[in-house]
Amino acid sequence: MDKNIKILIVDDFSTMRRIIKNLLRELGFNNTAEADDGTSALPMLQAGGFQLLVTDWNMPGMTGIDLLKAVRADPKLARLPVLMVTAEQKKEQIIEAAKAGVNGYIVKPFTAQTLKEKIDKIFERIEAAQ
């Protein structure tokens, strides 16, 4: 797996962005950027260059589920892998995210191991599909 891929971390809590950023760094991913909600994330994604989106769900402005839908609706971004890292854990929410085309779903609080597994799985599938 290419560790130089550019990853966008979207969460309204800066502490959580830092946690994810540090965990990704531990996993060897150093090329990360941050946004605090969907509204600021979408133009960054549209500007191009990102190979993975890690997003929270519950954010003021544009939520993560709306961001996911916007990404899937954008022909240029439609195939971008999206990993949701969220405290939202109602079954209908997980189903909603799956329907919207999420690639992985991690519930908070999570472990470094879970993050690694889900990212590995996403890229294994992408590689297998190629």
Add this chain to the structure above:
Amino acid sequence: MTTESKVLTDDYLGRARELLRQIESGNEEEAGKLLDELTKLRENSLFQELGRLTREFHEALNAFRFDSRIAAALTETDFPDARERLKYVITMTAQSADRTLTAVEESMPLCDEMEADTLELKGQWERFTRRELTADEFRILVPRLEAYFGRVSEDIPKLRGNLQEVLMAQDFQDLTGQIIRRVINLVDDVEENLVELIRISGQNLLPKEKSEKPESAPSGIEASGPPVPGVDTGTVSGQDEVDDLLSSLGF
């Protein structure tokens, strides 16, 4: 002028004219009686006004109760829920603090040990480079160096693990933040309702201005924040259940 106040005014006028006449003709006793009557009349109208206000207030309160969340919030679910949520915040922050402190307490002795060993061996090594070490001393130094490398290469992953534990323990800030936001929203709602109550009871003393809350764009499904044990239902119990659910959906 209402019929009620017209009757009152006529009453006052009649008695006032009669009072003037009685005073002019020097009839003190009759004048005193009329004054008493006038005072009584005044008291009656005050009581009537007070009664009217009380009735209006009562009606306003009743009307208010129908469309208000206050009664429900205070007595039924929202406040007890909020209390449980805040208690959960205390639990989570305590857990995070404990995790952090435990990791620090485990790491400190490792650092102390490593520091002491390093300083000791550094001294020996410096003596060795200055050719001050005897052959016997050198023979003792070699296995100690080996043991030291062994310990450090074990301790460093432990330290990294502890640092990661400290890192992960900070996730409480996001989770408790979301929970506290929900409680703040409840407090805002109750405040708004209380202001409305005061406005109604204060006979429009306060200007009727409803602060428009910015509504987040609906996405069909609402974010509900971190589930709080004993308060939220219909949630999965953890990552394993999420994985099971998703794999049942063909993921």
